[in-house]
Amino acid sequence: MEKMDPTGKSESSEGRSDSFLAKQFSKFTEINKKYAKPQITMTPMVRIALLGLRIYLIVLVLVLVYKFYTLIRT
Amino acid sequence: MNYVSRFYYQYRRVIKALQLYLLIAGPGLIVMIADNDAGGITTYAATGAKFGYALIWFLVLLGPVAYYVQEMTVRLGAVTKHGHAEAIFAAFGPFWGWFSLLDLSLVNWLTLITEFIGMTAALSIFNIPPVITVAIVVGIMMFMVVQGRYWTWEKLAMFFCLLNLVYIPAAFMVHPSVGSILQKGIIPNFPGGITAMLIFFLMANIGTTIAPWMIFFQQSAVVDKGMGKKDIPWGKLDTLLGAVFTVVVAIFIVIVTGTVLYGMEISSAAQASTTMMGTYPLVGTLLAIGLFDAGLLGAICISLASSWAFGEVFGWAHSLNKRIREAPWFYAYYFFAIITAGLVVLIPNAPLVLITLFVQVIAVTLLPAALVFLILLLNNEEIMGEYRNTTVQNVVSIAIVIGIIALSTLYAFSVLFPELFA
Numbered sequence: 343m344e345k346m347d348p349t350g351k352s353e354s355s356e357g358r359s360d361s362f363l364a365k366q367f368s369k370f371t372e373i374n375k376k377y378a379k380p381q382i383t384m385t386p387m388v389r390i391a392l393l394g395l396r397i398y399l400i401v402l403v404l405v406l407v408y409k410f411y412t413l414i415r416t
Numbered sequence: 417m418n419y420v421s422r423f424y425y426q427y428r429r430v431i432k433a434l435q436l437y438l439l440i441a442g443p444g445l446i447v448m449i450a451d452n453d454a455g456g457i458t459t460y461a462a463t464g465a466k467f468g469y470a471l472i473w474f475l476v477l478l479g480p481v482a483y484y485v486q487e488m489t490v491r492l493g494a495v496t497k498h499g500h501a502e503a504i505f506a507a508f509g510p511f512w513g514w515f516s517l518l519d520l521s522l523v524n525w526l527t528l529i530t531e532f533i534g535m536t537a538a539l540s541i542f543n544i545p546p547v548i549t550v551a552i553v554v555g556i557m558m559f560m561v562v563q564g565r566y567w568t569w570e571k572l573a574m575f576f577c578l579l580n581l582v583y584i585p586a587a588f589m590v591h592p593s594v595g596s597i598l599q600k601g602i603i604p605n606f607p608g609g610i611t612a613m614l615i616f617f618l619m620a621n622i623g624t625t626i627a628p629w630m631i632f633f634q635q636s637a638v639v640d641k642g643m644g645k646k647d648i649p650w651g652k653l654d655t656l657l658g659a660v661f662t663v664v665v666a667i668f669i670v671i672v673t674g675t676v677l678y679g680m681e682i683s684s685a686a687q688a689s690t691t692m693m694g695t696y697p698l699v700g701t702l703l704a705i706g707l708f709d710a711g712l713l714g715a716i717c718i719s720l721a722s723s724w725a726f727g728e729v730f731g732w733a734h735s736l737n738k739r740i741r742e743a744p745w746f747y748a749y750y751f752f753a754i755i756t757a758g759l760v761v762l763i764p765n766a767p768l769v770l771i772t773l774f775v776q777v778i779a780v781t782l783l784p785a786a787l788v789f790l791i792l793l794l795n796n797e798e799i800m801g802e803y804r805n806t807t808v809q810n811v812v813s814i815a816i817v818i819g820i821i822a823l824s825t826l827y828a829f830s831v832l833f834p835e836l837f838a
Contacts, residue, residue: 373510373729380509382796391788392508402781402825409832 440650443637448658449577453714454534456624464673465682472601479663490651493638500635501725519782528757535711537686550758564739583668586702592675619827628782636724723750780828
């Protein structure tokens, strides 16, 4: 028999959903841990390329936010 | 006798080489021909209607551009045995990995919607309602993977690639002037001078030539097919033939619309097909069939590119050689992407035009990153060994990548702020 709490939810089904969510979350943590140390050698060329990419993306996001803001204003 | 035996030896050699190529052929041809997706067909049809044959030379130049980028994915996949998503995670860490994976899934899903827009528009010409079109597409895509064999999927995909060649007979049916094509189309020229409209069309054509999903798709397909280092020359040949096919198809679409619809404002391939029905019913029909096929090929490849990427990173079984019960998450994502994209098209008054424009903008957030990672990985000796880029390859590919990034960014800006380019 499944135990029922005062709200009427079954403990075992709640436990199951908790463990499912925990399992999914732990998967993300596991992936982050697995790839935590980048394999590529950080030569000056790689550093410059990644920095350039970061700047490019930040500018692009700012432009998109500006466009969104002007659209809402009109 | 000696002559006969030598001839027979050469004949056997050619046949064996052809047999070997047919075994290896697939990823390069499929990705390149699928590059002419619903959006691509619309761009080429509009280019022909707007500028006639005048920009054919530019399409010819796009062939080597596509080849140089995609050839790198063949080497990377064959050497590392990893798909592009996994390669980014491993080489650059979780930040760039998650960025690429999530951006790819968003761009691909939005692009899938545009493929469904093309397919439903194409079949509505034959009075087939959108809901039936979506059901047909989902059915075909289910049938292609249900066997649990990469080989079956690939050969069915190649059949759809062959169907993409319908634009070639269509071009002959409209009796274009070969002299006029050669005179106006082969020598580089800018019809009407370098105007904002011309630049917009040039950028749109480049935008359809290289898409982020193509990089992820071909690398994963090379891995799933089991290609190794010794297969790289054949993989390159496959990609080269694919690049030739994609340019040939694009040129024939421009010839069709440049001959019949020159001077008209064409906003979609479906519109071109309907307009063509009045004067050349068979050509109009072929264009509609081609548009449906292009959308289907695009949908097949794009949904797989996402499924492979998620499978690689999350460690799910992610091969077309596995049956649905053996790789449930891989196929669940594949069907989830297709069905939800199809359902969006069925929503009454859905902002489909806005979605089409949005795709072009969002794709620009991923394309530079995917291309830069490709170049960096291909230059890493520890990863690539003797297969890393040579100096000549670097000069060519870096020039191409800078050009693509600059023009696709300009294109996104022209979509966001059309008044700047008016």
